[in-house]
Amino acid sequence: MPSARxxxxxxxxxxxxxxxxxxxxFTRELGKAAALAKGARRLKSPFEGGxxxxxxxxxxxxxxxxxxxxxxxESAPVERFDTLRRDLAALYAGFHIAQLLSDLTDVHDPxxxxxxxxxxxxxxxxxxxxxxRRVARFELFCLRELGLMPSLxxxxxxxxxxxxxxxxxxxxxxLGGIVCHECRPGLAxxxxxxxxxxxxxxxxxxxxxxxxxxxxxxxALGWARETIGHVLSHILGRRPRFRPLAGV
Amino acid sequence: xxxxxxxxxxxxxxxxxxxxxxxxAKSAERLAHHLLKCTExxxxxxxxxxxxxxxxxxxxxNCCHLTEAEExxxxxxxxxxxDQTTICVVEQSRDLLTLEKSAAFRGLYxxxxxxxxxxxxxxxxxxxxxxxxERVSAGTIQEVVLATNPNxxxxxxxxxxxxxxxxxxxxxxxxxxxxxSGGTLEFANRDMLADAFVGRRPV
Numbered sequence: 001m002p003s004a005r006x007x008x009x010x011x012x013x014x015x016x017x018x019x020x021x022x023x024x025x026f027t028r029e030l031g032k033a034a035a036l037a038k039g040a041r042r043l044k045s046p047f048e049g050g051x052x053x054x055x056x057x058x059x060x061x062x063x064x065x066x067x068x069x070x071x072x073x074e075s076a077p078v079e080r081f082d083t084l085r086r087d088l089a090a091l092y093a094g095f096h097i098a099q100l101l102s103d104l105t106d107v108h109d110p111x112x113x114x115x116x117x118x119x120x121x122x123x124x125x126x127x128x129x130x131x132x133r134r135v136a137r138f139e140l141f142c143l144r145e146l147g148l149m150p151s152l153x154x155x156x157x158x159x160x161x162x163x164x165x166x167x168x169x170x171x172x173x174x175l176g177g178i179v180c181h182e183c184r185p186g187l188a189x190x191x192x193x194x195x196x197x198x199x200x201x202x203x204x205x206x207x208x209x210x211x212x213x214x215x216x217x218x219x220a221l222g223w224a225r226e227t228i229g230h231v232l233s234h235i236l237g238r239r240p241r242f243r244p245l246a247g248v
Numbered sequence: 249x250x251x252x253x254x255x256x257x258x259x260x261x262x263x264x265x266x267x268x269x270x271x272x273a274k275s276a277e278r279l280a281h282h283l284l285k286c287t288e289x290x291x292x293x294x295x296x297x298x299x300x301x302x303x304x305x306x307x308x309x310n311c312c313h314l315t316e317a318e319e320x321x322x323x324x325x326x327x328x329x330x331d332q333t334t335i336c337v338v339e340q341s342r343d344l345l346t347l348e349k350s351a352a353f354r355g356l357y358x359x360x361x362x363x364x365x366x367x368x369x370x371x372x373x374x375x376x377x378x379x380x381x382e383r384v385s386a387g388t389i390q391e392v393v394l395a396t397n398p399n400x401x402x403x404x405x406x407x408x409x410x411x412x413x414x415x416x417x418x419x420x421x422x423x424x425x426x427x428x429s430g431g432t433l434e435f436a437n438r439d440m441l442a443d444a445f446v447g448r449r450p451v
Contacts, residue, residue, distance in 0.1 A: 044435070241366065
């Protein structure tokens with residue numbers, strides 16, 4: 001298989017042998033890949049220090065057809081997010097993003113838009129007043145891009161549009177979104193969310209700027225973040241480890 | 249049922265060797281066959297060494313470096329000639345040994361037993377930061393040098409420790425980074441140059 005050159009975010013690195021590493025990268029063109037970087041820890045290597053965690057690098061990857069690891073032959077640093085080295089909450093948020101990319105995506109399944117969204121989010125984690133909203137927005141973008149987005153407009157049980165449901169809207173994590181008033185009685189594990197929190201999730205998931213107007217410490221955003229957390233825990237089968245540390 | 253048709257003991261040896269870092273199935277099989285071929289004395293020497301190291305070596309109660317089981321403190325913590333006011337914090341004992349070989353530092357050490365590593369499941373609670381804070385709170389320490397690796401995980405770990413030590417009236421410093429001694433600017437990468445500029449100092 002021919003080599004491929006692409007941009008990549010390093011999401012995991014494990015030291016192996018004397019001076020090599022196995023790195024897991026989320027690439028723009030090839031999706032997630034685990035590759036052996038021979039001699040990556042030597043001072044003079046073809047990787048020029050371009051394999052640091054959560055940095056963007058221009059890499060050359062030799063994909064393997066079999067189940068063996070891909071081979072990383074070159075790497076040059078393109079972008080380093082210095083905020084992550086100065087701000088612990090930003091670093092934890094970065095770790096959380098790496099964990100989502102690692103655990104939610106499949107090997108060699110490209111998602112260029114998700115790559116771009118991750119890069120932009122990592123770049124802006126230093127904006128402390130917007131950080132929680134930015135991470136929540138990335139989480140929803142990630143879910144949407146991977147086809148896991150909870151339904152926020154139509155009933156996840158009957159498919160009808162949900163309008164004028166009153167102050168509280170039913171939400172079933174296992175069904176994948178909101179449920180209408182008619183379907184709610186027969187369903188197990190339906191929680192009732194304030195209407196504003198569903199509106200907050202819609203704002204976070206929409207392309208406009210409405211999400212910027214949500215109050216960072218407000219009740220609606222708090223409920224929305226908690227619900228997104230339940231959805232992620234349900235999909236991952238466990239709570240995302242660094243999410244609470246990042247304040248999200 | 250033996251996987252490869254060997255006797256069970258050889259299979260067990262292959263499986264045990266294959267769990268070592270950097271050793272795959274083929275290398276494990278090669279090592280196992282070497283042990284089968286070598287003399288009994290040679291093989292038992294290796295087995296005894298492994299047994300001894302696991303039964304006799306412990307973490308120092310003070311700095312978490314390795315020490316013999318009957319000694320609660322390691323050689324460095326017991327040495328009265330070392331500077332008792334400065335602690336150098338490293339990720340693992342191997343880093344401590346590297347720094348000791350350089351003879352550039354004559355103070356005490358603290359081994360974290362790892363670094364923040366999200367996808368390996370190592371969070372703040374897995375590191376020996378509480379022990380370090382206890383040592384500093386005793387009052388004799390004047391400076392803590394953070395010698396974690398110069399990568400994002402190492403920097404994050406240093407950041408976490410610096411936050412925990414901010415309550416004490418001590419200097420918290422980080423090892424300098426940038427150009428390698430004996431290198432040339434032409435072959436320095438962008439990050440090395442950026443770090444060197446940030447850390448420049450008057451001559």
